[in-house]
Structure formats: structure tokens, C-alpha cells
Amino acid sequence: MDAPNPPGHLCLSFDFDGPSLWMMRKMTTAAPVSRGEFGAVAVPRLLRLLTKRGIPSTFFIPGHTIETYPDVCKMVVDAGCEVGIHGYAHEMNALQNESEERAAMARSIDLVEQLTGRRPVGYRAPAGDLTAQSIELLIEHGLQYDSSLMGHDYRPYQVRSGDALPGDGPARWGPESDLIELPWSWSNDDYPYLEFVAFKRMIMPGLARPEDMFSNWMGDLRWMVREVTAGVLTLVFHPQVIGRGHRLLALEAFLDQAADLGIVYNTMAEVADGHRRGLAFGIEA
Numbered sequence: 001m002d003a004p005n006p007p008g009h010l011c012l013s014f015d016f017d018g019p020s021l022w023m024m025r026k027m028t029t030a031a032p033v034s035r036g037e038f039g040a041v042a043v044p045r046l047l048r049l050l051t052k053r054g055i056p057s058t059f060f061i062p063g064h065t066i067e068t069y070p071d072v073c074k075m076v077v078d079a080g081c082e083v084g085i086h087g088y089a090h091e092m093n094a095l096q097n098e099s100e101e102r103a104a105m106a107r108s109i110d111l112v113e114q115l116t117g118r119r120p121v122g123y124r125a126p127a128g129d130l131t132a133q134s135i136e137l138l139i140e141h142g143l144q145y146d147s148s149l150m151g152h153d154y155r156p157y158q159v160r161s162g163d164a165l166p167g168d169g170p171a172r173w174g175p176e177s178d179l180i181e182l183p184w185s186w187s188n189d190d191y192p193y194l195e196f197v198a199f200k201r202m203i204m205p206g207l208a209r210p211e212d213m214f215s216n217w218m219g220d221l222r223w224m225v226r227e228v229t230a231g232v233l234t235l236v237f238h239p240q241v242i243g244r245g246h247r248l249l250a251l252e253a254f255l256d257q258a259a260d261l262g263i264v265y266n267t268m269a270e271v272a273d274g275h276r277r278g279l280a281f282g283i284e285a
């Protein structure tokens, strides 16, 4: 990317969790695992769509998925998609001690490197669960960007380390690190909109009309194009969620509308690299 390219940038990201999403929740009977299996059915469908339209994208793939579905993961690489890390078995970082998180991150980096032939530069924390420990490990491993925080919507920024929230006084923000944040939000994630899950203590209803979800996202895009120069919007998909027929049709309609706005697609690594080189994204008057 030579320069930020108005009217705006869109990053399509796909968290190819497979069964590991359900392993994280200790839901490992046949039915929930089969919901994860469907992700491997959906990925080739998504790759055909992205390839047909010439849209670059970013996949975050847990190590467990790489080892379980090596052929499907190879298809992702062969389609030219960026691959970032996403834990080994979708572990919740806050529930891991340092040595456990360190081991999972090292293993996930190695597996992505073996898959793609290059060191990954990007990370999304499973369930967005980024901890202070995760930030230190990402910096230690030389990752360039994270995409787990929600501190902005259209602008990359530097991740801080060492924040303090004492409770009896104002927040004391830590210094900015070299790690770049490409923010996301649950409001830009297909999972809570579309996926029905019966947890032990609550129901996540999901099953919204995908057209309603994409209508919200188109509103985010239209506002960005109107109010922000060179804004970047990151959308989060899960193949096991978006890969069903009616949802894929709605995705195609959304891509048609985004094309009408003149939106430019980039991998997240491209945006992070541009930010690191001083390109100004997400400028508001």
C-alpha cells in the first residue's frame, strides 16, 4: 500500500476456529464439535467468493485447526490470504498462567510458519480475551499487530502496556508499545448476531436475519466514508457461522454495496505495515 486510499478501507477477517471454539467451552460431544466441523465445509465456499471478486483477506487460524484440517488450511494459503495466529486450541488467555500462554503462542506461531512458510505478523485473541501478559508475549515474539481491542473503530493505534485502574482515582495509562492495534468490536462480529448457543446459564439467541447485521455494518461504512478520511473498518467472520447459504447470499449483497461506495480491501498486515510507516488512517475533522 503506497498511501491511504479514500474513501476508506475494509478488512475482512475470518476466524477459522473449527472444533477448538467448542473445546474452549468444554462442549465436546458430537453435536457441538460438528458445528465446528462445518467451518471446514464453509472455508472453500468463502475462498471461491473472495477469489472470484479479487478480495484480499486475513484468516486467524488456531494451531488445532491447522493440525486437524491441513488441506483446507493449505487452500487458504494458496488463495493468497494472510494467516495470523489465534491460540493453539482457542484458549482463554485470562485462564492461562504465563507458561501455558507462552507455550500455546509459540506452538501457534510455529504451526502458522510451517503452513505459510513465513512468520505470522498478526494476532487475534480467542474470544477477544487479550491480557497484559498476552501483550508482553506478542511483543516478545515480534508480532506487528493485534486485533482484539475496541478502543477505536476506524483508526489503528498503538497498544499500551502497564495500564493501572486503581478504582479510587483516574486511570493511569501505561506507555504505548510497538504493537499496533487494528480494532474490532462485537458489533462487527457475525457470531453474536447469527449463532444460537445454549450455554449452561444463558441462551445466546443469534439467528438474526443476516441482512439486518449487514445493514448495521453498511451504516458503519457509510458513516466512515462521510466523516473519516482513510478510515479502516475491520469485520470479523467465522466460517462455521457465515458459511450457510442465506448468509453467503447476504454477504454477496453487502460486498456489492461496499463496491458502490468505492471501498478498498486490504489484508490487516497491509494496514499495519502502512500505519507503521506513518500513513495516516482514520482522520476525523
Ligand SMILES: [Zn+2]
Binding pocket: 015, 017, 021, 086, 090, 126, 127
Ligand atoms: Zn475464535
